Amino acid sequence: MKLNEMTITGLRKMLDKREIRPSEILDAVYARIEAVENKVQAYLITTKDEAYKSAKEAESAIMENRASLLTGIPVAVKDNMCTKGILTTCASKILYNFIPPYESTVTERMKTQHYLLTGKTNMDEFAMGSSTENSAYYPSKNPWDTGCVPGGSSGGSAAAVAADECIAALGSDTGGSIRQPASLCGVVGLKPTYGAVSRYGLVAFASSLDQIGPLTKTVEDTALLLKVIGGHDPKDSTSAPAEMTDFAGVIGQDIKGMRIGIPKEYFIGGLDSEVEASVKNAIKKLESLGAIPVEISLPHTEYAVATYYVIATSEASSNLARYDGVKYGFRRDGKDLLDMYMKTRAEGFGPEVKRRIMLGTFALSSGYYDAYYRKAQQVRTLLKNDFDKAFEQVDVIATPTAPTVAFRFGEKTTDPLQMYLSDIFTISINLAGVPAISLPCGFAVNGLPIGLQLIGKHFDEASVLKAAYAFEQSTEWHKRKPGL
Amino acid sequence: MKYEAVIGLEVHAQMATETKIFCGCSTKFGSEPNSQTCPVCIGMPGVLPVLNKKAVECAIKTGLAVHSNISAYSRFARKNYFYPDLPKGYQVSQYELPICEGGHIEIVIDGEVKKIGLTRIHMEEDAGKNIHEGGGPYSFVDLNRTGVPLMEIVSEPDIRTPAEAAAYMKKLRAILRYLEVCDGNMEQGSLRCDANVSVRPVGQKEFGVKVELKNINSFRFVEKALEYEIKRQIKTLEDGGKIAQETRLFDSSTGVTQSMRSKEEAHDYRYFPEPDLVPMVPSAGWLEEIRQSLIELPDAKRERFVSEYGLPEYDAEMLTTEKAVASWFEEAVSAGGQAKAVSNWMMGELTRMLNDENRSIENCPVKPEQLAGMLKLIDNGTISGKIAKTVFEEMYKTGKEAAAVVKEKGLVQISDEAAIEKAVDEVLAKSPNEIERFKAGDEKLMGFFVGQVMKATKGKANPQMLNELLKKKLQSS
Structure with missing residues (x-):
């Protein structure tokens, strides 16, 4: 197996035994990027020079027995996380030249361990989208079929992991932006509990929903990366006061007696039959491993998408107000201040971003606030209560991650509502704030991967990872590689 | 309307x-x-x-x-x-x-x-x-x-x-x-x-x-x-x-x-x-x-100044607007100054002088005890209220104690009856016309006689004694 195809866990052992050097992993990763990136377009920029510089430091750390989990491991980072001195555009024209003078907390924590940043990955502009087609620069391609989307918004990160253009990646998930592309690209992706991972330095889309999480080749790698990036951060007031659990003891435990909830609202019309079959088989598999399936109900599920598109857009309309051409980023001069504002934002933002800013501005307007924003917050509480109630009965909940496998470019761009429905199974999880993972659970006849979503209680990533690992270890799906 | x-x-x-x-x-x-x-x-x-x-x-x-x-x-x-x-x-x-x-x-x-x-x-x-x-x-x-x-x-x-x-x-x-x-x-x-x-x-x-x-x-x-x-x-x-x-x-x-x-x-x-x-x-x-860290606030202080020191609401309000002013007042009173007198001096002469120089009370050259000391000199008759203004100005300029200023400048009030009588006699001797008019009923001239004697004694004559002596002399002459 080539080094770029390996996992964090596998490379860790080799590095610690000094069988390989960090720079050799980089050689393999950049050779792969060289070979396939023109087809995949996972990255917006690669950071080869910085990576090799970090590799030297990583090597010293290993030689001096100061290695940590990520020392010498190449990781790709979604372009909405600030990296000091390195271009961070959010795949938007409005930040085309933005070089942050500060580091996000997640990358800072990886830096402390001497990780190797391979590059910044492509995404839908400001993380708004489900296909990367909203990137202001170019779309990323699905490594399993380059005529299909990789999902979004963390499509670049998912594609980079699936194509072995990195060992692991970070993404962000506001309504499914880690899990849906993980599902469509056949990799593992986890959205942690809201507050489990610091948002400091993550360019905000919807502050009460955004969470950073790992995209990896195995469940074990996800657990490991989560351990590195998670835990309290004094710079983020919404980060939970606790340290991140060490999942080493959890991974590998058997799941006998674990109660798996099957919400009937997630197996409905619109769900692709191949996806449904794979997910049902996956549940059977879990049952064969000793888990107990329990039919449950999450009665407010049908309101999730509408609720999400009020809350997320409201917060976005405010979060994106700072891109006004005054301080940094793109500016188009105008005849006066208002003209400058309008030209800058009209030209700097893409159509989907503008659509959401307008939706959110409307929802917060005086006279509409109670009918939209306040009502949506109330429904959000009901959705959260649904999960709280369900978790009185079960330990984890199993659902499909996305209603279909990867779709073709252009298939949904003309109908935003169709596109929004790509996130129908992932959105409630962000509104409730609970953790959820997506992992490969099969392939459609056309060879495209299918994802299983496992949802847990607040701060119970452990149960999610335990079930996911047990499933993964008893199946072969994660071992398949796309034939690029 | x-x-x-x-x-x-x-x-x-x-x-x-x-x-x-x-x-x-x-x-x-x-x-x-x-x-x-x-x-x-x-x-x-x-x-x-x-x-x-x-x-x-x-x-x-x-x-x-x-x-x-x-x-x-x-x-x-x-x-x-x-x-x-x-x-x-x-x-x-x-x-x-x-x-x-x-x-x-x-x-x-x-x-x-x-x-x-x-x-x-x-x-x-x-x-x-x-x-x-x-x-x-x-x-x-x-x-x-x-x-x-x-x-x-x-x-x-x-x-x-x-x-x-x-x-x-x-x-x-x-x-x-x-x-x-x-x-x-x-x-x-x-x-x-x-x-x-x-x-x-x-x-x-x-x-x-x-x-x-x-x-x-x-x-x-x-x-x-x-x-x-x-x-x-x-x-x-x-x-x-x-x-x-x-x-x-x-x-x-x-x-x-x-x-x-x-x-x-x-x-x-x-x-x-x-x-x-x-x-x-x-x-x-x-x-x-x-809550425990809260100190006495202006309203509470104002009420206390009224009840404890017998000050009018107006004085109490003025003195409690600034914490430093209120403290200055209380220090002067605890050094023996009579409350209303201290208040009058603070709101009058002191405020005027501080304002002229745009100075805050924290930087006032006269210390609260010094004002109390000066008030004592008025009380015991060492200086008159009128002379006190001169004394206070000098104290403000030099930072000296009232007693020292009074001594240096020779501003001790003359309470020696013989000395005042002598001055009165001299003034009356020089003013036969005014005496005539006074006797004819022009009582405003009393002020003229007081003024003349004060001038002769450089303002140091004990005003009460001077008044009594003058009245007596004018009636008897």
């Missing part, structure tokens, strides 16, 4: 914290533009606010001092609007659930105490400053002030006159300065005031149409702006016109208010709860700790 005004004030007070409300930048005034900024306060992508506990403490302290309810659960909200001095495109403020609700402030008007109710106190971050310089088609932005913590203290529409408004501002400033939660410096913008004003016929219960006055930045302007605006509204009504609901700007150079924007042009700020900050739930222990 007679009209009365209805006034409510919104006062922005800059809280006296070392650092900004959501980041670690300094709040120092007057530094190089943009030298006190960081990614958080200039609104770079992805940064997050972290609340300064000291700011919350200032707001709670103030709330406790003005008898507000401290909210068990309060939160921040975003106020959205575009402006270059607002780097995030929204101001983090409080909207639905402010930190303090209710309360009141007492003012003294014509010797009477009046309570002005408070609606709320909320916290927010300040915006930066646009600077229009250089004459080009551009402006500069200074973000040093961005994120400086403010509290907005909103009164009920309980104020009826510009004088009451000024008294309210002064009292509020006194409380904030006592608590050391705001330096109260209006020139530097630490205290800013907007007013809501309407007028209505006396006796009418309903409020008139409200006008918001902005940009009132000194005590003097509070009264001036309100006086102008009230007159303008009354005249408009008397001329058969209608008051437009609008925001008006006060121009301190012309003393006139001018329309800034109408109700229709009012912003829709699209407030919503700030998702980057968690709700504030102050613990009972912390509240108690803050």
Whole structure:
């Protein structure tokens, strides 16, 4: 197996035994990027020079027995996380030249361990989208079929992991932006509990929903990366006061007696039959491993998408107000201040971003606030209560991650509502704030991967990872590689 | 028809914290533009606010001092609007659930105490400053002030006159300065005031149409702006016109208010709860700790000055406006000065001299014990009240004790009857005409004789003795 195809866990052992050097992993990763990136377009920029510089430091750390989990491991980072001195555009024209003078907390924590940043990955502009087609620069391609989307918004990160253009990646998930592309690209992706991972330095889309999480080749790698990036951060007031659990003891435990909830609202019309079959088989598999399936109900599920598109857009309309051409980023001069504002934002933002800013501005307007924003917050509480109630009965909940496998470019761009429905199974999880993972659970006849979503209680990533690992270890799906 | 005004004030007070409300930048005034900024306060992508506990403490302290309810659960909200001095495109403020609700402030008007109710106190971050310089088609932005913590203290529409408004501002400033939660410096913008004003016929219960006055930045302007605006509204009504609901700007150079924007042009700020900050739930222990730290406040002090020292309300109010002035007074009294006499001297000569030099009481060259010492010399007849003014001036100039000044300048009062009699005799001998006229009934001439003797004795003659002697001599001559 080539080094770029390996996992964090596998490379860790080799590095610690000094069988390989960090720079050799980089050689393999950049050779792969060289070979396939023109087809995949996972990255917006690669950071080869910085990576090799970090590799030297990583090597010293290993030689001096100061290695940590990520020392010498190449990781790709979604372009909405600030990296000091390195271009961070959010795949938007409005930040085309933005070089942050500060580091996000997640990358800072990886830096402390001497990780190797391979590059910044492509995404839908400001993380708004489900296909990367909203990137202001170019779309990323699905490594399993380059005529299909990789999902979004963390499509670049998912594609980079699936194509072995990195060992692991970070993404962000506001309504499914880690899990849906993980599902469509056949990799593992986890959205942690809201507050489990610091948002400091993550360019905000919807502050009460955004969470950073790992995209990896195995469940074990996800657990490991989560351990590195998670835990309290004094710079983020919404980060939970606790340290991140060490999942080493959890991974590998058997799941006998674990109660798996099957919400009937997630197996409905619109769900692709191949996806449904794979997910049902996956549940059977879990049952064969000793888990107990329990039919449950999450009665407010049908309101999730509408609720999400009020809350997320409201917060976005405010979060994106700072891109006004005054301080940094793109500016188009105008005849006066208002003209400058309008030209800058009209030209700097893409159509989907503008659509959401307008939706959110409307929802917060005086006279509409109670009918939209306040009502949506109330429904959000009901959705959260649904999960709280369900978790009185079960330990984890199993659902499909996305209603279909990867779709073709252009298939949904003309109908935003169709596109929004790509996130129908992932959105409630962000509104409730609970953790959820997506992992490969099969392939459609056309060879495209299918994802299983496992949802847990607040701060119970452990149960999610335990079930996911047990499933993964008893199946072969994660071992398949796309034939690029 | 007679009209009365209805006034409510919104006062922005800059809280006296070392650092900004959501980041670690300094709040120092007057530094190089943009030298006190960081990614958080200039609104770079992805940064997050972290609340300064000291700011919350200032707001709670103030709330406790003005008898507000401290909210068990309060939160921040975003106020959205575009402006270059607002780097995030929204101001983090409080909207639905402010930190303090209710309360009141007492003012003294014509010797009477009046309570002005408070609606709320909320916290927010300040915006930066646009600077229009250089004459080009551009402006500069200074973000040093961005994120400086403010509290907005909103009164009920309980104020009826510009004088009451000024008294309210002064009292509020006194409380904030006592608590050391705001330096109260209006020139530097630490205290800013907007007013809501309407007028209505006396006796009418309903409020008139409200006008918001902005940009009132000194005590003097509070009264001036309100006086102008009230007159303008009354005249408009008397001329058969209608008051437009609008925001008006006060121009301190012309003393006139001018329309800034109408109700229709009012912003829709699209407030919503700030998702980057968690709700504030102050613990009972912390509240108690803050309560314990509260010192005696102006109102309590004023009441005590009346009851303990027997001062009139007016004196007590004046002496308690500044903590340092009140302390100075109490030190002088405890050094033996009679309370009313100390008060008179402080509000008279001392204030005049300090004002002439724009000096604060902390830097007063005369110490409280020294004033008490001088008052003793008056009491025991060593100097007259009149001479005391000369003595006090000298004490102020040199910082010397009263006794030393009196001795050096030979200002001891002449209470030797023989010496005064001699001087009286000499004056009377020189003034036969005046004596004639006095006897003919021109009693005003008594003053002339006193003056002449005082002149001869360089003002040192004991006035009481002099009066008695003169009367006796004039009657007998």
